[in-house]
Amino acid sequence: DTGVSQNPRHKITKRGQNVTFRCDPISEHNRLYWYRQTLGQGPEFLTYFQNEAQLEKSRLLSDRFSAERPKGSFSTLEIQRTEQGDSAMYLCASSSVIGGNSPLHFGNGTRLTVT
Amino acid sequence: DQQVKQNSPSLSVQEGRISILNCDYTNSMFDYFLWYKKYPAEGPTFLISISSIKDKNEDGRFTVFLNKSAKHLSLHIVPSQPGDSAVYFCAASADDMRFGAGTRLTVKP
Numbered sequence: 001d002t003g004v005s006q007n008p009r010h011k012i013t014k015r016g017q018n019v020t021f022r023c024d025p026i027s028e029h030n031r032l033y034w035y036r037q038t039l040g041q042g043p044e045f046l047t048y049f050q051n052e053a054q055l056e057k058s059r060l061l062s063d064r065f066s067a068e069r070p071k072g073s074f075s076t077l078e079i080q081r082t083e084q085g086d087s088a089m090y091l092c093a094s095s096s097v098i099g100g101n102s103p104l105h106f107g108n109g110t111r112l113t114v115t
Numbered sequence: 116d117q118q119v120k121q122n123s124p125s126l127s128v129q130e131g132r133i134s135i136l137n138c139d140y141t142n143s144m145f146d147y148f149l150w151y152k153k154y155p156a157e158g159p160t161f162l163i164s165i166s167s168i169k170d171k172n173e174d175g176r177f178t179v180f181l182n183k184s185a186k187h188l189s190l191h192i193v194p195s196q197p198g199d200s201a202v203y204f205c206a207a208s209a210d211d212m213r214f215g216a217g218t219r220l221t222v223k224p
Contacts, residue, residue: 004158033211042119042204042214043159056211091158101147101166104212106158 002026004107006092012113013082020078021110025094032075033104034067035091036060043091049075050097082114118142119207121215129223134192136218138205141186145207148181150190153202153217162203163190195222 005024013019025032031050035043046065047057051072061067064082069075079086089111093104120139128134136150146167151159165172165179165188172179178191188205202217 035214040124040216042121042206042216045211045213048211093158101164101208103149103161103164104206105161106151108156108158 004092004094004105006090006107006110008110009108010111010113012115015082015084015114017082018078018080019082019112020076021090021092021112023075023077023092023107025074025092026096026105027073029094029096029105030072031095031097032069033093033095034075034077035093037089037091037109038087046077079112082112084114087112087114118145119205119213119215121205121218123218124216125219125221127221127223128195130197131194134190134195134199134220134222136190136192136203136205136220138188138190138215139186140188140207142207142209142213143186144209145213147208148179148188149206149208149212150177150179151204151206151214152199153204159204192220195220197222197224 007022033048034046037043049069064080067077089109091109093106095102095104149164150162152162153159163177163179165181180189200222202219204217205215
């Protein structure tokens with residue numbers, strides 16, 4: 001399977017703990033995106049990378065959130081000092097911008113529950 | 116800031132009939148529009164897209180229409196099948212991609 005892979009699928013943590021999620025994009029894709037989705041809402045943009053460069057960050061991405069893509073391949077999203085409001089599905093997607101517009105391909109997400 | 120809006124949270128149609136899902140956007144910089152389908156416990160799956168230079172794109176039972184002057188996008192599914200029951204998101208892109216809140220489609224046998 002060469003789709004977008006996200007790990008873990010589920011994470012339950014206590015408030016105040018740090019969590020880290022990993023995303024492995026489709027190998028030939030140079031763009032990688034992070035979104036957050038809560039019940040009844042569409043995916044909300046958090047940030048995206050082109051290769052290893054982080055090009056845009058949403059104002060939703062508070063200073064407790066940090067994302068990296070050190071070698072332009074996999075990416076990690078870390079949330080420090082988690083709060084109950086961080087409970088959501090965190091989605092990763094990738095795309096290739098070579099040749100023009102192309103759709104995002106999503107992974108199955110990491111569901112975070114903060115207790 | 117809700118730049119992409121889907122005003123109907125749900126839609127129910129009979130099998131074999133047409134399903135029409137609607138979407139409005141506010142950002143005139145958007146130049147690429149897409150529809151995604153989502154099943155529970157899965158990520159959104161790309162369905163069909165359209166560039167701003169076109170007003171219609173068709174792929175089998177799915178057709179997307181774009182009205183740039185009205186900043187309106189729609190997805191037609193003909194004929195609708197029970198397996199089409201899912202949540203449908205419209206999305207629009209200038210550089211990053213923004214999504215609507217989704218419409219839950221139920222196709223009844």
